[in-house]
Amino acid sequence: MMRFMLLFSRQGKLRLQKWYTTLLDKEKKKITRELIQIVLSRQPRMCSFVEWRDLKIIYKRFASLYFCCAIEEQDNELLTLEIIHRYVELLDKYFGNVCELDIIFNFEKAYFILDEFLIGGELQDTSKQSIPKAIEEADMLQETMEEYMAKPTF
Amino acid sequence: MEKTLSALPSLLSLEPGAKLAAASRLGALVRGITELASKQKQMRECLVRLIYCEMLGYEASFGYIHAIKLAQQGSLMEKRVGYLAVSLFLNESHQLLLLLVNTVLKDLQSTNLLEVCMALTVASQLFPPEMIPAVLPLVEEKLQHSKEIIRRKAVLALHKFYLIAPNQVQHIHDKFRKALCDRDPGVMAASLHIYLLLIKENPDGYKDLTGSFVTILKQVVGGKLAVDFNYHSVPAPWLQIQLLRILRLLGKDDPVTSEQMYDVLDESLRRAEINHNITYAILFECIQTVYTVHPKADLMEKAATCNGKFILSPKNNLKYLGLKALTYVIQQDLNLVLQHQMTIIECLDHSDPIIKRVTLELLYRITNAQNVTVIVQKLLEYLRESKDEYVTISLVGKVAELAEKYAPNNEWFVQTMNAVFAVGGDMIPSDIPSNFLRLLAEGFDDEVEDKQLRLYAVNSYLALLEKDQVQYPQRFLQVMSWVLGEYSYLKTETKPEDIIEKLHCLLGKCSVSSETKAWILSAITKLFRLTLNVKVLPEVLQSYGNSMDSCLRQCSFELKQLVENREIMNTVLPLDASCDDIVVDASLSFLDGFVAEALGHGAAPYKPHHQRQEEKLSQEKVLNFEPYGLAFVTSPQASSVTGRQSPAGLSIGSEISCNSTEAGIKDSNSLKLDGVKKVWGKEGYLRKRESKVEALASLGSESETTTDTSSKTERTATVSEEEQEKQQLASSLFVGLGSNNLVSLMGKPQSSTQKVWRKSKIVEGQNGHEKAMNAQKTIVPHPPQIPNLMDNVGERCSLFQESKAMPLRKTSSDSAEVPTEQPAQGYDRSWTPSNNLKTIKAMPSASKEPFSGLFADGNFDIIQPANCRSAFEAHDQISGLAPSLPEEFAQHAHSKLELLCANENIALFSCKIWKEDCLLIPLFITNRSSVEVHNATVNFALTDELQTSESTDFPFPVVQSQTTVKCHLCLQMVNPCTQVLLTGHLTYQLESSHCTQEEFTLILFLIDFIRPLKLTTEEFGHLWLSLSNDVKQNLSFAPNAPEALSSALHTLQKELKLHIVDIIGTEGIIACQLLPSTPCLLHCRFHGGILSVWLRSPCSVLPDCMLYECQKVMQNVQL
Secondary structure, three states: OEEEEEEEEOOOOEEEEEEOOOOOHHHHHHHHHHHHHHHHOOOOOOOOEEEEOOEEEEEEEEOOEEEEEEEOOOOOHHHHHHHHHHHHHHHHHHHOOOOHHHHHHOHHHHHHHHHHHEEOOEEOOOOOOHHHHHHHHHHHHHHHHHHHHHOOOO | OHHHHHHHHHHHHOOOOOHHHHHHHHHHHHHHHHHHHHOHHHHHHHHHHHHHHHHOOOOOHHHHHHHHHHHHHOOHHHHHHHHHHHHHHOOOOOHHHHHHHHHHHHHHOOOOHHHHHHHHHHHHHHOOHHHHHHHHHHHHHHHHOOOHHHHHHHHHHHHHHHHHOHHHHHHHHHHHHHHHOOOOHHHHHHHHHHHHHHHHHOHHHHHHHHHHHHHHHHHHHOOOOOHHHEEOOEEOHHHHHHHHHHHHHHHEOOHHHHHHHHHHHHHHHHHOOOOOHHHHHHHHHHHHHHHHEOOOHHHHHHHHHHHHHHHHOOOHHHHHHHHHHHHHHOOOOOHHHHHOHHHHHHHHOOOOHHHHHHHHHHHHHOOOOOOHHHHHHHHHHHHHHOOOHHHHHHHHHHHHHHHHHHOOOHHHHHHHHHHHHHHHHHHOOOHHHHHHHHHHHHOOOOHHHHHHHHHHHHHHHHHHHHOOOOOOOHHHHHHHHHHHHHHHHHOOOOOHHHHHHHHHHHHHOOOOOHHHHHHHHHHHHHHOOOOOOOOOHHHHHHHHHOOOOHHHHHHHHHHHHHHHOHHHHHHHOOOOOOOOOOOOOOOOHHHHHHHHHHHHOOOOOOOOHHHHHHHHHHHHOOOOOOOOOOOHHHOHHHHHOOOOOOHHHOEEEEEOOOOHHHHHHOOOOOOOOOOOOOOOOOOOOOOOOOOOOOOOOOOOOOOOOOHHHHHHHHHOOOOOHHHHHHHHHHHHHOOOOOOHHHHHHHOOOOOOOOOOOOOOOOOOHHHHHHHHHHHHHHHOOOOOHHHHHHHHHHHHHHHHHHHHHHHHHHHHHHHHHHHHHOHHHHHHHEOOOHHHHHHHHHOOOHHHHHHHHHHHOOOOOOOOOOOHHHHHHHHHHHHOOOOOOOHHHHOOEEOOOEEEEEOOOEEEEEOOEEOOOOEEEEEEEEEOOOOOEEEEEEEEEOOOOEEOOOOOEEEEEEEOOOOEEEEEEEEEEOOOOOEEEEEEEEEEEEOOOOEEEEEEEEEEEHHHHEEEOOOOHHHHHHHHHHOOEEEEEEEEOOOOOOOHHHHHHHHHHHHHOOEEEEEEOOEEEEEEEEOOOEEEEEEEEEEOOEEEEEEEEOOOOHHHHHHHHHHHHHHHHHO
């Protein structure tokens, strides 16, 4: 099971965080700080896995953004790397050539996509077709509802 | 999108760095939120920004309630953001979550797909165990939904529920099966998450599904799924990996099940050829599966080739995984390490510390007595470089383990441990120093060598303390001071005064913590018994006699008293007797007079802390403000109880009444000792050592090289110097790994907790005897094989021969002696039923003889087919050999006599006798053969839950033919649990043949140990207040008649052997006790068809267990 996923920039700024286990805010902050430091200090050619406490940290860098997941002992590292990859593909498909700014300004959308992709730390759906469809359906409905609500009520 | 555009400037200004601006913006948000509470659209905007603020690290708790409100009241689009905000802001234990339950319930029932999706998502992310019952029926219903996305989410929500509260979803296991057969592959894949968990817990329960999983995997691998599931043209890799994991669990140690999956594993290995990460991920799982299931040679060969691809890959990721797989694979096949030894050597100096570390982990697994020095050296090197606390702790433990196990000599051992203490610093787990000290104190059986080791330690510490500038970690100082205090007398050339002086210096340093100071002070105290020169004493007393630290103060006062009174000093601190026990009066009975006097003067009697607290609370309490506690089914003890049914049909609202203070007191009245290693037991360590092993000290490890490696070195004779260095390293690292036989002799290094070096002290008494029995049992069938193994391994193996075989031989002779020790007792217990004398003669003894003759000289255990048992039973009934209960037992309540195990020679009968003070288990051993049975011994293996005051061994030197002997065991339950297995075995010899062993099992229930507790209503009231652990539960109870309560209580009384103290109106109080003497009080209240039961007990587990029993009884009544 995935324990948490963090997205942060090369400057060490957190861009997205999703925790699948219950932790105190203080612990979360401590872990985030520690991990950002560990991951940023690693050389580019080093392997993408770090053993950290009793967890395995899998990270991958896309442009200026680091995607970092913590998984448990029995989970597969390479597969987690591909989960990150698929998530980026999904973001890319939704935003169209995704960049860090997309995630900063539409981070709730990034969360929605993540929620369709992973539930409770387990993979829910991997399809590159059905996830964007589910998101778009919701978006569409939102827009129509928005229009509906915008109508004057007198 | 207008939202993002309008948000841009404000969000930009929120970037940290502009902290002030952000803080003022936050203030504006607070105002904005309260003003705009009615305008949901703006609220949505605010919440999105609030999420962002919180991610940046600002406190945003003021907005949580608004997130919940938005999820509750908003239209669809607001709801979506509201739910998102809730799931990001709140966690399982947040109080505001209670406000969300209704919203989720409403949305689950909605006809709008999106609302249902959102509700399911949030339920699977946030819900704590106690809220699950509220939504469970609705989520269950969704398993039949027509849309696959809903079904999938419902399955995943149930998976999450299963994770946090397994008992609550137990009743829907068959629905999981339906999900597994779902027509949509996505739903099926989701259900695999649950199956992985289920199978991990109980692999035997799902063997029947193996075929289905194999078929699914075959279809997936064969590309039968829709293209939609492909990932980089690999069909459903996630699904494949999940299935491989499940198959691994199912096929472990099970040849039959493994047989079914060989084909598909082969297929998977073949298919994964494309050079992409995802195929490597599948391969990695495949390799693990192949090496976990029952081994098949050609598959393992293929997997090994695949693993080679990983290790030799230039990509660091794959190299890392390859090495990791290797640590896994070498448990089956050590030769693979030899194949890759050069790569491993290279990885040892890899620039990436992670790869280095996984290589060291691999080396740790292949350590043996010959390469231990090199490997430990490498580990210590890494330790010195590493800064990570977690790494240090785990590596330090490993080094200490290896050093204890394989140390070639004393000097090396002490030096290595010194390095461990120095490097590990204060992160070192406390069991390492205490284990080390125990080894020193306990010694092994060679007095001379013990002395040498201790003297060496003393010398090395004195040398270390010579250095002035160095600061040592606290734990290291503690070890030093203990050793110096205890064993300085061995070093005759140094005066004790000098050592005292040194320790005194240490005491003055400010870097030394007060805990360490206490260690040093006690060392100084011990040293004063060696000398009459008390020059330093006044100074010590002066500086610590009025120390603020009460512990140090006490130490110095003790020191003062002991120095003044040499006689006491010598009794309290005898030389070289750290393992001896000193008799103390633990009950402090000498203070009784003082207490009596104080009471006489009107002092209040002492009450324990929790009782005071409780009374204070009960005075204050007017209204019940107790929050909903944990549902009882999820308490950790409860989930471990086997056979517990789902309470869904029974419980309406379950609660543990616990306000915060009460929860705090729970369990506090007993010392928590689990996890704490017991170093100095009550008996000390001066038990009789029944066997000893020569230390493996005389070992010249470096000089020896294996044939494998030396041949390799020859081949590469002309390589560069650097290469040669590596080769040398390789030969010293991989020495002793050449042969498979060695592996089996060594055992799996990581699993063996028993240290080989200076070990094999068999614990005396029952335990030792049991071990001896096992040892004997295992050694008997194999004697011819041992020389074979030795031949193969050659000289190097002689070490193992010594260490393993010797204690075995020793113990087997020990066990033979045991029965002869108590012959008289054995005879007392033998008992012949009076009514079977005639039938013995009538028995056709000839028909039995061929049997016994056939099996008499066999070296094997006789396996009795299960269905033979009933036949034997019938036979026994006819022959009248089945014993009847003697009068002394029959007067108590008892169960029917049952056959435990039987073969043609011997039969075992038992029953349960519920005596008032214990559960009596009588055991009747009937000799059915026509010859005498010798040296019969019954041995019970008691689990932690049970205790007995007597021995668990019952020897019978001789059992005459066709007679029955008996023995009995009085049991009490120390740790409550609903069900416990009592296992035992019977060993005996027929004539002069080998020992045969029969095992038997009895299931004991909690109720067997429950007795009524006769109390008056007042006594009940007092006791009730003094108990701190309680559990409340409502049981639905159908008949709503006025006498329903009393009938219910009487049922409970009858079924559970309780004592009804009083029934007043709609309330009743009941008391019982768990043997030996743990009371459990029940308070029942009946209203509106619901029986609410409130249980209290001093033991935290007992109320849970009793509640479970009550539930069972009530359920049966209703059925």
